[in-house]
Amino acid sequence: MQTLGLSASTPLTESRWRALLWPTIRNEGDFDYITAQGLWIGFIVAALTLAGSAFNGSFVWGALETAFFFFAGVGVRQRSRAAAIAAFCSYLLSALVLQRYTGNGFGIVRIIFLALLFANIRGNWLSARWALKQQSSVTPIRLNQTLGDKLSDQLPIFLWPKVKVIFYLLASLEIGLLLCIPFRHAYEVTGTSHSSRQRLPTREYGAAWR
Numbered sequence: 001m002q003t004l005g006l007s008a009s010t011p012l013t014e015s016r017w018r019a020l021l022w023p024t025i026r027n028e029g030d031f032d033y034i035t036a037q038g039l040w041i042g043f044i045v046a047a048l049t050l051a052g053s054a055f056n057g058s059f060v061w062g063a064l065e066t067a068f069f070f071f072a073g074v075g076v077r078q079r080s081r082a083a084a085i086a087a088f089c090s091y092l093l094s095a096l097v098l099q100r101y102t103g104n105g106f107g108i109v110r111i112i113f114l115a116l117l118f119a120n121i122r123g124n125w126l127s128a129r130w131a132l133k134q135q136s137s138v139t140p141i142r143l144n145q146t147l148g149d150k151l152s153d154q155l156p157i158f159l160w161p162k163v164k165v166i167f168y169l170l171a172s173l174e175i176g177l178l179l180c181i182p183f184r185h186a187y188e189v190t191g192t193s194h195s196s197r198q199r200l201p202t203r204e205y206g207a208a209w210r
Contacts, residue, residue, distance in 0.1 A: 021115055023123040025130040034123035035077050036152045042087060043115045048113075069210015070176050077156040080164075081124045087172040088117040091151040093178040100182065102198075 023034045046069035053062020068090065075083025091114060099105025142153030 021119055023119055023126060025123075025126045030045065031127055031130055035079055035127060038076030038084065038120040038123055039073045039152050039156060041113075041120060042069050042071075042076055045071065045087070045091070045113055045117070046070040064170060065174065068167070068170040069157075071163050071170065073158050074156045074163065075167060076120050076124060077152065078160040079124060079127050080160070081115065081121070082171075083167065084117070084120040084124045086167075086175065088114070088121055090171070090174045091117055093175060097178060097181050 009066070020037065023037070025031050046066045048101065049069055050062060050066040053059060053065065056062070069087060072083045072087035076087070091110075095105040095110050095114065097105065142157070143149040144154050
């Protein structure tokens with residue numbers, strides 16, 4: 001509880017599983033827990049991305065994606081709705097691309113993390129609405145005692161202002177490239193088909209054209 005910045009005076013009002021997949025906010029404890037939860041989800045996705053890229057040998061692209069999801073988690077902790085939306089959109093687009101070209105884009109693990117990243121969007125939206133309703137923009141007190149406190153409470157405060165612009169650039173690059181992949185693939189297929197036709201003799205080319 002203390003690792004997530006909660007105390008006995010601000011208990012959670014729902015189960016851990018419901019808070020994870022369909023969060024609601026009724027008090028300061030819920031408010032702080034949901035943003036901290038978003039941080040850890042971003043960290044886990046970043047770690048899995050790094051491991052997958054190391055296994056596949058795509059180190060440069062994997063490092064960029066890892067930094068993107070890591071910074072997204074930090075942004076979610078700092079109540080950035082843009083960070084939550086960008087992380088979900090990127091993960092969804094990558095799933096769609098994999099599904100189109102490999103037929104394996106929506107496995108159980110990816111569906112679970114898509115649900116968790118969508119919960120980040122809902123959690124951040126509810127956090128902003130709750131803070132507005134309470135007429136307060138003050139973040140609940142964050143601890144600095146354990147390693148978990150330093151990672152979930154102190155690191156985002158220090159890091160987010162410094163990496164916010166970098167994150168937006170990475171988000172633009174990540175989502176832009178994912179959107180371009182289908183068009184690039186279609187262009188390459190068309191170019192290959194056209195080149196093959198040019199190499200055919202006239203008779204065979206006419207038959208192929210028909």
